[in-house]
Every structure is written in structure tokens, then in C-alpha cells.
Amino acid sequence: MVTIDDFASPVRPTWCTGCGNFAIWNAVKRALAQVGLAPHEVMLVSGIGCGSKLPDYTHANGYMTLHGRTVPVATGVRLANHGLRVLCTHGDGDAYAEGLGHMLHAARRNIGLVDIIQDNRIYGLTKGQYSPTSDRGRVSKTSPWGAFELPVNPIALALAAGATFVARSWSGDLNHLTATIVRALGHRGYALIDVFQPCVTFNRQNSYDFYRPRVYNLQDDPDYDVTDKMAAFARALEWGDRIPIGVFYQVEDRSAYEEQVPTLKAGPLAPRPLEKLRPEQIQRLLEEFL
Amino acid sequence: MQTVDDLIIRIGGEAGMGLESSGVGFAQALVRGGLHVFGLPDYHSRIRGGHNFFSVRIARRPLYSHTEPVHLLLALDPETVRRHIGAVVPGGAVVYDEKDGLPDIPRRTDVGYFSIPLAKLAEEAGGSAIMRNTLVFAVAAGLIGFDPTYIESVARDNFARKGPAVVDANLRVIQAGVEASRPFQADFPFRMEAVPGAPRRLLLNGNQAFAMGALAGGCRFVSGYPMTPGSPVLEWMAAHAAEYGVVTLQVEDEIAALCMAIGAGYAGVRAMAPTSGGGFSLMVEALGLAGMTEVPVVVYEAQRPGPSTGLATRTEQGDLLFVLHASQGEFPRIILAPGTVEQAFEAGWRAFNFAERYQCPVIVLSDHYLATSVRDVVPEDLNFDAVVIDRGELLTEADLDRLEGEYRRHAFTESGISPRAIPGHPKAVYASSSDEHDEYGHIYEDAENRRRMQEKRMRKLETARSEMRPPTAYGAADPDLTFIAWGSTYGPMREAVDRLNGQGVRARMLHFTDIWPVPQDVEKLLVGETIAVENNYSGQFADLLRMATGHTVSRRILKWDGRPLSPEYITHHVSRVT
Numbered sequence: 001m002v003t004i005d006d007f008a009s010p011v012r013p014t015w016c017t018g019c020g021n022f023a024i025w026n027a028v029k030r031a032l033a034q035v036g037l038a039p040h041e042v043m044l045v046s047g048i049g050c051g052s053k054l055p056d057y058t059h060a061n062g063y064m065t066l067h068g069r070t071v072p073v074a075t076g077v078r079l080a081n082h083g084l085r086v087l088c089t090h091g092d093g094d095a096y097a098e099g100l101g102h103m104l105h106a107a108r109r110n111i112g113l114v115d116i117i118q119d120n121r122i123y124g125l126t127k128g129q130y131s132p133t134s135d136r137g138r139v140s141k142t143s144p145w146g147a148f149e150l151p152v153n154p155i156a157l158a159l160a161a162g163a164t165f166v167a168r169s170w171s172g173d174l175n176h177l178t179a180t181i182v183r184a185l186g187h188r189g190y191a192l193i194d195v196f197q198p199c200v201t202f203n204r205q206n207s208y209d210f211y212r213p214r215v216y217n218l219q220d221d222p223d224y225d226v227t228d229k230m231a232a233f234a235r236a237l238e239w240g241d242r243i244p245i246g247v248f249y250q251v252e253d254r255s256a257y258e259e260q261v262p263t264l265k266a267g268p269l270a271p272r273p274l275e276k277l278r279p280e281q282i283q284r285l286l287e288e289f290l
Numbered sequence: 291m292q293t294v295d296d297l298i299i300r301i302g303g304e305a306g307m308g309l310e311s312s313g314v315g316f317a318q319a320l321v322r323g324g325l326h327v328f329g330l331p332d333y334h335s336r337i338r339g340g341h342n343f344f345s346v347r348i349a350r351r352p353l354y355s356h357t358e359p360v361h362l363l364l365a366l367d368p369e370t371v372r373r374h375i376g377a378v379v380p381g382g383a384v385v386y387d388e389k390d391g392l393p394d395i396p397r398r399t400d401v402g403y404f405s406i407p408l409a410k411l412a413e414e415a416g417g418s419a420i421m422r423n424t425l426v427f428a429v430a431a432g433l434i435g436f437d438p439t440y441i442e443s444v445a446r447d448n449f450a451r452k453g454p455a456v457v458d459a460n461l462r463v464i465q466a467g468v469e470a471s472r473p474f475q476a477d478f479p480f481r482m483e484a485v486p487g488a489p490r491r492l493l494l495n496g497n498q499a500f501a502m503g504a505l506a507g508g509c510r511f512v513s514g515y516p517m518t519p520g521s522p523v524l525e526w527m528a529a530h531a532a533e534y535g536v537v538t539l540q541v542e543d544e545i546a547a548l549c550m551a552i553g554a555g556y557a558g559v560r561a562m563a564p565t566s567g568g569g570f571s572l573m574v575e576a577l578g579l580a581g582m583t584e585v586p587v588v589v590y591e592a593q594r595p596g597p598s599t600g601l602a603t604r605t606e607q608g609d610l611l612f613v614l615h616a617s618q619g620e621f622p623r624i625i626l627a628p629g630t631v632e633q634a635f636e637a638g639w640r641a642f643n644f645a646e647r648y649q650c651p652v653i654v655l656s657d658h659y660l661a662t663s664v665r666d667v668v669p670e671d672l673n674f675d676a677v678v679i680d681r682g683e684l685l686t687e688a689d690l691d692r693l694e695g696e697y698r699r700h701a702f703t704e705s706g707i708s709p710r711a712i713p714g715h716p717k718a719v720y721a722s723s724s725d726e727h728d729e730y731g732h733i734y735e736d737a738e739n740r741r742r743m744q745e746k747r748m749r750k751l752e753t754a755r756s757e758m759r760p761p762t763a764y765g766a767a768d769p770d771l772t773f774i775a776w777g778s779t780y781g782p783m784r785e786a787v788d789r790l791n792g793q794g795v796r797a798r799m800l801h802f803t804d805i806w807p808v809p810q811d812v813e814k815l816l817v818g819e820t821i822a823v824e825n826n827y828s829g830q831f832a833d834l835l836r837m838a839t840g841h842t843v844s845r846r847i848l849k850w851d852g853r854p855l856s857p858e859y860i861t862h863h864v865s866r867v868t
Contacts, residue, residue, distance in 0.1 A: 011732050011733075038716065039716075040713070040715055040719050041714075043557075044721065048724070053733065055721040056732055061713040061719055061720065062721025063583070063721060064722070064733070065549070065552075065579055065583075066575055066579050069575075069576065069579075072541070072545070072549035073549045073552060074553060075553060076513070076550035076555075076556070076557070076561070077556060079537050079539070079550070079553075080511060080553065080555075080556075080558065080559040081557045081558065084713065101542055105542040105546070262531065262532040263531055263532060263535050269510055269511070269554075269559050270558040272535070274510075274560065274679055274681065275508075276674075276679060277506050277674065282506075282674045285530075286492060286669050289494045290322075290490055290491075
């Protein structure tokens, strides 16, 4: 049986006390243990940023890559070995600034990744610049007049791009966060989980106290239909005093990308023995040029 | 009538007229007829209009290069005559469409002008005026005395999947073309007849040879974004993916292309990303990720002239120093630059062995000239028997079962190579990082660790150096002139050396395919007068040699007009500089 202790790493986190990343880290480990995935059966892929150090603090296969390139690297891993459950853990700068294009293409590709965005709505590791999810008007070192741009709406974008699983959770509710990751791990295609992650050092506005009275769980409403895309869009646009969390949208009737690749129907690629071409294969290739 | 050593036929017209496809089909027929060919496409970056041409050089001995003169010009529009009439040799001829006429084009008296109603005949015989591309090659076959049944056999094979009606239409068009040539045969002096019973030979270009070599070498993952002239490698792999167990995908950009290939390489699959210089520019950051995290991956970079969009459908060797230095920091990489179809095939499988043995990125530097020009080789020249799949220090399942203690992915070793475990084994759970890291892969900023880790990585380059092949020497053993060539200039340079030796100049070529790390003891070969010959503005390989060996070449013969070097260009400039 897999337990949360199996994921214990000798490396201690460098996150600030109270950082929302602790809850995400714990939720990932709890969710993996709950579904019975051992450290060697998963791959945690991250980019660069405070949150992207998560794989370093976790005993599991991992790869800490480039800023913004988490998703394409993870896609390569998944296609090379879909026997591994691949999770991405990266921040809002990584996912929605440098990597936004990749996120949209991963969604329309429906590649089997659980993409967890540690969305603190600020740049932490580079010390306090505004991020793509910062509110319009946010004053920071690089937006002294207040941000002129509207924030990115990752839920609506993912829905528009054709994502088959779109959810939001937050670091203030470990159980909800864990349950959302568990649910995403059961999804066959691309699963986006945007996680509100309070940054206690650089973002005093979007704190635990900001979110706690505002968030409500979509799944508390028994009539909310996760397969209704228009309803999901409507909730994605809801913002202000009430902010929805939970699963906005989930459909299981679309094949994952890797399920459609002819070569992968025979099973994962990486474990296959690599052999020289057989004489009849060589002959067939040469015939094309005769 | 004279049978010539070399006969060059050039077809010209607008984009959309099917010049290259019919030209390659004709070249295929010539090869089936026992002749040797070298086919060179020249086209614009557009789908319709403009001026394109395809030249096929024909001989009874193996050919390695195109050359500049033309014996028979097949003009599908008057513009072709205007542009190329100057290249036609005395006694040569122009075939043009009667409907076009040759308005306002001064006629040469030493060249034959054969007016044939090409479009009309194609329409009558085949049902479509577009088929005059096939018809005009049948005219050419009639004029040079080449047995048209070889053209018919190619048409049968190429159009079989379109059904018997299409095949028959093509056969009628070929017959009509041969008939139309008869009145002019006595006026065309050059002959190149088929050689019956010659061994079967392949006709292919550098892209195809490289892709086949990569497949033979175990490449099983290809991600790319279309860009001339590299994308045919992705297309070829996609066409063979299901049958040979390859995963191919077209992705959103070249950043994703290389990142995915790196992800696949990390997970244990031989992976590559084919592109051209512009796409490679986007891959630069990811290249460093592969260097830092010691992931095997191959980039195929088919160069075209830059900067920026440059000349999208033309050739240059302008990216050498860029790929050598691309990405921040210092890390080992290996660069191969094949010069022929045979070398492109070899580079295909060698690249993947280097990538896995040294756990680093390998760049195969091709260019438009090598990528798109077609040449015939005997099947044995693509040496599948020599293919080796050497995965280097890759830990087997049994090795991993026996593993004691925590696995160290980036263990310090004498060779710099750390035994590699593919993720998925319970005893080798690790996370590697693009941050500087310790032996386990954990982020670690300690100065002593950094020093040792950087030394470990860079040591791999020294280990690899001993495996790099020395340049191929060709020509005089005791030369007065030593030409230094690399990559695709092999063919033109080789023929220039032959011509110079024929003229009594003792000339020798040193041709490099293994570019970086520079092979050992190269400086011993660089004696006497050395001339760097490169298809770029500055002589980048000459600069690289000076950096690596201290040798300064005596002269440089360079070309940067977007067109390939020819034997004539080289010999002309030798006489100018000596």
C-alpha cells in the first residue's frame, strides 16, 4: 500500500512559512497515495518558480525544466511512456505567461496530463512583479501605475480550447484540493486545476482571508451539471464576492491524444526493446526509392 | 551525333506546373535505365507563379554534384528561355510550347529552337494540359535517344494508386511526347542512351536518407513544426510511424517541438526534432535544458540563408557557429554535418548513438542543397549492416534490480558519463533539474559541487573527441592545394578536385562530417596551402578550425547568394586566387 510517507524527500522546502504551496504539495502526495500510485509510477514535471520546486521536495520521478515549458516537456514524457501518470506543477507565470500557448494546445490535444497551476497571482521568486492573473490596477515594481492589462481567465480559456476537465481549488481547503486532484487523476485526457495559492510575502491582497469568505464549491449545488459547457462558461466568468471552486467541466467521451496514436495502441513506447530493422523492413524501405 | 560524358537537362516554368515531381520521376526513369543522375531543384517560396526550375545531370559514371551548363532546356514558359538561354552549350537546344512562342527573345544561332505544341498534345493525349510536364520529358527522352519504356515504368508505379485510367492517360502522353520529338532528333547532337542490365539503384535526397538512417538507428519519437527545408523529415517519419512504431506529432511551435523531444528522451525514447535555422532559434533555450540535465536528444537543422526569414527555399551554410554556441552557458554538444546521401544516412543513426552515449544534445547540420537534391546510389551504399544501436551507459532492468542505495542520476565519474536509469523503476526514482544540481539531481548551489558538476559534464566532450572521425581525404596524396570542406559541399568540391588534378594542379580535399568536438590531430593534416570552401559569407568553419587548432587557412572561397557552390565556381575562384 502506498502512503504519503513514501513521497518523503530528504530536501526541505524553501517556501515561506504559511505559503500556499505547502497545501498543494501535501495534497499532491495525499492524492497519489489515495489512488495508490507509487513514486516510480508517476512523473512530476515542473518549470521554474517557487512552486516549480515541488518535485525537488518529493520522492517521485520528476523533472524541473524551463520557465513556461512544463507542459511540452510533460507531453513528451507522457507520449514516450503513458505507463507513467504525469502531473505538472507550475505557477501562473509559467503556465499563463510564457506557457499560455502550450496550455491551450495541450487542452485541444487532450493529452493525458494533470496540470496543476500554483496560481498566487504574483511573481514570488523574482520578488513581487505582477503576474498574468493579477487584477487590473495591481501596483507592483513593474506596474507602478497599476497593471493596465486584464487578468487571464484560465478557466474560460481552457474551456474555449476544448479542455475535457477544468477545475479550480485553493490552498485553504486541503480536503477539497486533494479530492480535486484525485478526481483529475481519474480523468483520461488533459485536466487543468487552477489553484489559488496565497503568497504571504508578495501578495497581501489575495490572502487566505480574501478567499475564505468568497469561495464556494460548485459541487455543493446538486443541480450543477459538469458536462454542460455553457454553464461552465457562465461560472468561469463569475468573479467578485462569490468565486466558484470545484469542477467546472468534465467529460469522458473524448479520447486522450495518446489513445489515438497508432503506435501507442500496443502499449507504452519507452519499455520496448530497441532493435535493428529486420531485413524485410529494410527491403520495404529501399523499394520506395527504386 | 555524339554520346557525351555529361548531359544536363533543365526544365523551367512557374510554381504549380509540377516541375520537381515530373523532374524526379524522369530522374527515376534514367536511373532505372542504368544511368547516373544528380537532380537539383531551384524554386521560389510561393505556391503559384514565379520562376522555378529543376536540373537533372546525367552520366554513365557516378555523380556527386550538379554543374552549370545545360544541353537541353525544356521551357514551359518564355521566362525560362529568357533566364537560362545563356547557360545552354553550343549545339544544345530549347524545347518550348508552340502556344507561348518566343516573343521578343533574341535567338542564338548556335542553339536549336524546337517548337512543339506541348499543352495541346498533352490535352489531346492525356486529357489535361498540365500533363505537358510529363510530355516534355518524353520529348527529351526522344531527343537524347533514351528508351522511353523506363519513363513508362515509372509512370505506371507512380500513378498506380490513382487507377488504370490515369496510368493509361500518362502512357499516351509519353507516347505523344516521343512522337513529337522525332522531327527534331536529327537537329539535336547529344545522346545519352540507357545502359540495359545495370544494377538497380536508389534515387533519394539528403532528407530522405537522413530520416531512414534515423529510423534504422532507433529514432522512435519525432516532434516538429513545418519549416523548409527540414519538414520533409517529419513528413517521412509520419508516413512510416505506424509501421515502424514511431510517435510523430506536429506541434504548436519549435519550442514545444524540442521540449517534447527532450521529455521523450528523458523518459527513455530516442527522440528528435527536425527544423531549419529559424526553428532552431526558438529551440535554443531547450537545447541548454538537454545539456544541463544530460538528456539525449537529436536536432536535425537543415540550413537555409538567414538572417530571419532570409531565402526560404535556398541554401547556405550560415548556421555553423550559431548551433555551436547556441544557448547560455557551457555544455557539451556534438555536431555532425553529412555531405552526401550516404553520409546523411550514417549521420541518422550515429547521432542517436552519440546522444545516448554522451547524454547530450546532438545536432545534425544539413542544408537545402543536401536536403533536396537527389542522387542515385546502390542499395549497399546505405549500409544498414553497419548500423549499430549503442545506448551507452544505460542501466538495464537487471542492473536496477541490483542497485544498492539511492540512485545518483548525475554521479561523478571519470568519463563524465553517469549511468542512466529510465524513469519507472522503484529503485531509481529521481528528479533532475535545470538548476545546478547534486549527483541525485537535487537543486544545489554549493560552489564546490558546481565546479565538479560542470567539469563532469564538460569531460564528456573530451571523451567524445576520440570518437570523432577525421576528415575524408580525396585527391592528390602530396598536394599543392588542400581544400577544406564540410557538409554539403562534398560533391562540388570533389568534382573541382578532379578537374584541378586533370589540369595538373595537385589538389586534395579534406572533407569534415564530424564538426564538433573537432576530431583529434586535425592540425597534422592542415599543411601547405589551405583553402576553405564554404557556402557562407565569412568562412565559419575556417574560423572554427582556427579556434580549435590555431591553424589559419591561406584563403577562403565563399558563396552567399543562396545558391549552391558548383565545381565551376570553385575552379574559377582557384585560378583567381592562385
